[in-house]
Amino acid sequence: MIIVGVFWGVILISVTVFLILCPGKRRSILLLISSLLLVLIVSETVLRIYYPQIRNEKKGFEYNKLLGWTQGPNKKLYISLTGDGISRLIETNSYGFRDDEFVVKGNEKRIMVLGDSFVSNYAVDKKDVFTEVMESRMKNTTVMNLGVNAYSNVQEYLLLKQMIYELKPDLIVLMIYIRNDFYENTGVDFGTSLRPGAVLNENTSEVILLPTPDFQSIGTSEKSFWRIYRKSHLYQLLTKRLRQLQYNLERARQTIYRPTKDIPPELYLCRKELTAEVKYLYKLMEQLLLMIAKFADEHNTQIVFVVAPSMVQVEDELWLSILETYKERSEDYDISQPNKGLVKFAKNNSLHMLDLLPYLRLEYAKGIALYNRKEQHWNEAGNLMVANALINYLSAEMK
Template identity: 25%
Template structure:
């Protein structure tokens, strides 16, 4: 009798515990998940927003962006026929340096000095975190509304091939981007529904950001003390200049990113066709872009931007020193440029390979931000110079005809 009573008591305690758990933990968590779906447009107003066609876009008029979310001012959509207008389509390289210090803005200033104010309009058309296939969709939806004379596609050798998964759709959920399979996308009331906890994703992202910031601060503190000594030596000036902008990643995290990019060019994998799916997707996207622009009588040029490990021997040595499993002879360090330039030449698509100029200038001063894959002021200026030197003859012809 006593044992039955004890079982009854234990059973009642368990049921009470489960009921309380459900009431005070499960239900609130479910409510938070629902609220994060319903109130996403009102609670999450960061840099990015969901776009049903592109997956995501930069939110208009935030941090000085324009109506389409591009890192530039607004231009009239109706083009002045007496002016030359070019679009520069790319990814986060179109954001480094801000609106005024980006290579697209510096290129426009060079044209202003050469032809006169606003005779050549250089419109920055790029979203961070995109590859060529996604940029084609962006160009169709927003970029071509500007009716340009020329489109420059900026191709980053570091990750544009690597990230080019034809099935990928990068979407924004509660301010966080995630990659989903295109065919698995589910839309409800105009917003994506995903099979993951939004709250958990949000907390995980914030924790990762916090951890990385702490590591970066520790690295910066160590480098600051060493740079005080280095600054006494005039020969160390370029290094000190490089350290003025602390990296957003810790040293280990940055080397891990560069390693993942380098691995795309493993010779054995290339020969076995393991990269063909990504490469062919990029090729098809470029051909589609060429066809689209040709149908509108718009000129097309591809500019190839090098990764830092391709021009900075010190960084390359650090990568191989950090990862013993990487053997230098197993990698073709410039495979991206070789693959893309061969394809472009075969299809009569003009291109600008910036690799050699960046290699030369990197010996004089740093061209990339510290532990950050984008150009610093000097890198943006060099990219603008290279583009100007290539384009000025064709633009001269335009004004000569007019």
């Protein structure tokens, strides 16, 4: 934000100087330019304060050849989620996770929780994150939060392989976020990060892991996150609107319903008739889950997969507004389809899986707000509900 501010400040000062020095028509032209610049600056400022288009969930993270990025050990990071009026200090332990130091007594059960920002959950105080709530309510149990913002299931698997020997968990909980894990498992990042990915062997359906691209080897033109205009909230808003227009044009040509930046993933994941590209994403997810479960079994550790729905899946009004915006028909969709598919697959393959969608929808039907409106992650009430659902599931299903 400072870099962008300096950039626009230098431009405006330069134009002002030219206005003073240049008479006549040149002055009129420069006056027009300066007025446009002022409008841009004001628009950018308003967007940053009231309608932010860029999330800073990876702010302060470090490039990592194996995992893509890490939060870094013993860090203190001030996070501001301006859209929801949330500001707080985020601290990591010596392992680089948003948790206290992992100190386990000899008789305590160890639960390792892996996931993305729904696990690290910067939007609430640390004491309100569902892992902390679980730990406070479960006897003789340490719940270790290994959540890292924007991680895919591939990254979580690689992190598990790295940490299982040191932390020696008795139980693993791995969170699947419906909205973006499907496409991020391929290594795609519609943001600005480099991440490892996975593909399927065409003949055997075996998962082939793809390494993180080398940061030093990519061309200057590809290092887009260093470009100032990419950091502009106004630029991001305009590109979103252009992609929405592109979506409507492609819809007329029947070439949509695939992963596309800024298009709600529910429009391709929850469609009753899936495209071949999306079916592949489902298949890749399923094979990844089998691979992760096999690894846990080889290390004599139980694992539970938890399906975290998007806010769009929970709140009917939000889903209907998306259908209206993109001119889609509700009868062509089943908003719970990805969850149903994963639960069915888990049952057929003897995997332990908890789908949070029914629990969240039940609470929302009571008028309880469970998500932060702009940031779209669980608030305190959402975290409490998730903690209760997990505790009940583990008590009933895991011995």
